[in-house]
Amino acid sequence: MHVKYLIIGAGPTGLGAGRRLRELGENDFLLLERNAYCGGLATSFTDNAGFTWDIGGHVVFSHYDYFDRLIESLLGDAYLEHQRIARVRIAQRWIPYPFQNNIRHLPRDMQWECVQALLPHIRTQVQPHNFRQWIEYVFGAGIARHFMLPYNFKVWATPPELMAYHWIGERVSVIDLEMVLKNLVLELDNVSWGPNNMFRFPLHGGTGEIFHRMGAQLDGHVRLNTAVVQVDPAARTVRTADGDVISYSYMLNTGPLDRLVLDCIDTPHTMLRDAAGRLSRNGVFVAGVGVEDTRDDDTCWMYFPEDDCPYYRLTNFHNYSPNNVALPGRQRALMAETSWSEHKPEDLSSLMDKTVQGLVNTAMLDEAHRDLIVSRWSIAVDYGYPVPTLERDGALRTLHPWLEEHGISSRGRFGGWKYEVANMDHSVMQGVEWAERMVQGTPETTYTIQEK
Missing domain, CATH: 1.10.3110 (protoporphyrinogen ix oxidase, domain 3)
Structure with missing residues (x-):
């Protein structure tokens, strides 16, 4: 099988690229997604208790007219708009954000x-x-x-x-x-800073609803449950886990850049492997705790610098949409995020219990109300955030030009490995702009490649 444009990954960047290719009249493209669903890190899940959870506290805000129009076309009026209310927990009190x-x-x-x-x-x-x-x-x-x-x-x-x-x-x-x-x-408060001061959220289905709908509109161009295990840049072919070989003219990789180089490309160039090995990331454990109670708390999310809880951020997910809980108006959905790495190891098997204890320690859950917990959901994501280390840019200056010379572009949160352009809108637009460069020759502006 041969396609003109092969896209690895059906997350926000891959879906953005596919959508824009089709808008530009290109239909010879294929997205390969190793999971059974579209969305990547922007996927949502509904647990057995009826609670909907995101992989972290995603919110929809935008730097781009294209992305705004995309969200409106996908969701119509099935979204809620919020003014951000965020706080920091410190010294046993709540401080308005930014601290x-x-x-x-x-x-x-x-x-x-x-x-x-x-x-x-x-x-x-x-x-x-x-x-x-x-x-x-x-x-x-x-x-x-x-x-x-x-x-x-x-x-x-x-x-x-x-x-x-x-x-x-x-x-x-x-x-x-x-x-x-x-x-x-x-005695003034300053709470309006930041581009996410106002944000949107889908009325139903969590953030993942956006990308579920994007994927559905690319029916026939998305192949799920299809992991890529080998890339041959010289022959411009990929081999999938089930043995299929697909040739391409141009490739967009949206999966982790280090894994593309270290696991998929059989290259004798040690400089490429060394560069890929210098890329750093963390993992994130997301714990969803559903509670059979309510309280007067309009906070969207909270930050936690102290060591009385494992998580760095907690989201009142029921405030994003009442439909994120099984019984709207009667339950709370508390979504906590804890990072780990070689510098900060965590016992993932105990993090849910530590999270619940942290909710008690930080006054988010009364000690006497532990028996009101009706849902405990979690996901451990090995690739949480690409860390902007001192070595990152040098590594990218080695990797990207070589890949581009061989017909491979790598974009997205971990495909590009730049946290500063890894918001949801940035990620979609990286795919959109790549498609426009391929078809129209227009330069990309969201993600730029530094030469050696």
């Missing part, structure tokens, strides 16, 4: 420690060379110690001194002393 903009809610001694560390003669003036140094340079030692350093280690499961910082962009709200003092003295 660094709202330190007035901290105990007085912590407030002073954070402000004092921002004073010009105390805050470090040494230009940063890694993420840890950048945190201390921008936020001062106080905010770094109480929130930024412990929280980011819980998220990335990677020491911040091993990470770069140029990926930050709109991901982190920076700070200045004048704003901090103004908010303290005038």
Whole structure:
């Protein structure tokens, strides 16, 4: 079998590419997906108790008109729109997010420690060379110690001194002393920062409903339960786990870039294998806890820098859509995320129990209400976030040009390995823009390749 365009993976990037190819009049394409469903990390699941869960706290917001129109065409009016309400749990109290903009809610001694560390003669003036140094340079030692350093280690499961910082962009709200003092003295909250201040969510089916519908519209072009086990760039063929050989003219890989190079491509080029081995990631354990009770809490999600719980983020998933629980208005859906890596090992077999204890420790579940838990769902994802380490860009400068020379593009959260363009909209648009480059010759703008 031969196809002009072969796409590995039917997650957001692969589906975006397939959809755009068809819009551009190209029908000679095929998506190969190793799972039994479309969506990748944006898939949703319904458990035996009737609760719907995402693989983490996904929300729909956009930097692109194309993506906005896509969501509207897929969902119609079957979505809800929310204003973000997020908080940080620290010192046994809730601080509005972003933490660094709202330190007035901290105990007085912590407030002073954070402000004092921002004073010009105390805050470090040494230009940063890694993420840890950048945190201390921008936020001062106080905010770094109480929130930024412990929280980011819980998220990335990677020491911040091993990470770069140029990926930050709109991901982190920076700070200045004048704003901090103004908010303290005038007792002001600053909670509107960030591109996800307003977000959408499907009324039914979780985030996965979006990509279920995208996949359904590509019927005949998507082959599920089909893992790729070998890629021959010279012959431009792939072999699947069931023995099929498919030739192609152009390939888009949206699966993990390291696995493509280390497991699928039989190459004598040690520089490629060395580069792939320098890519770092974490894993994420998502625990869904369904509770037979309600409470007055309009929070969308919460951050947890302290060690009284294993998770770094918790989502009130019932607030995203009432249909995420089995009995709307009578139940809560609490979705927790915990990372792991070689730098931060976790016993996955005990993480659900630790998560429930963490819910008690952080006042999200009353000790007496443990028997009200009616659902315990979990998924352990080996590839959670691509970590922007100090070695990442050098590795990508080796890998991408070689692949492109051999007719292979690699895009998406782990295909491109750039966290800074790994939102849902970014991921879809990477596929869309790749398709436009293939058919129209227009340059990609969301994902750019750095030459050696």
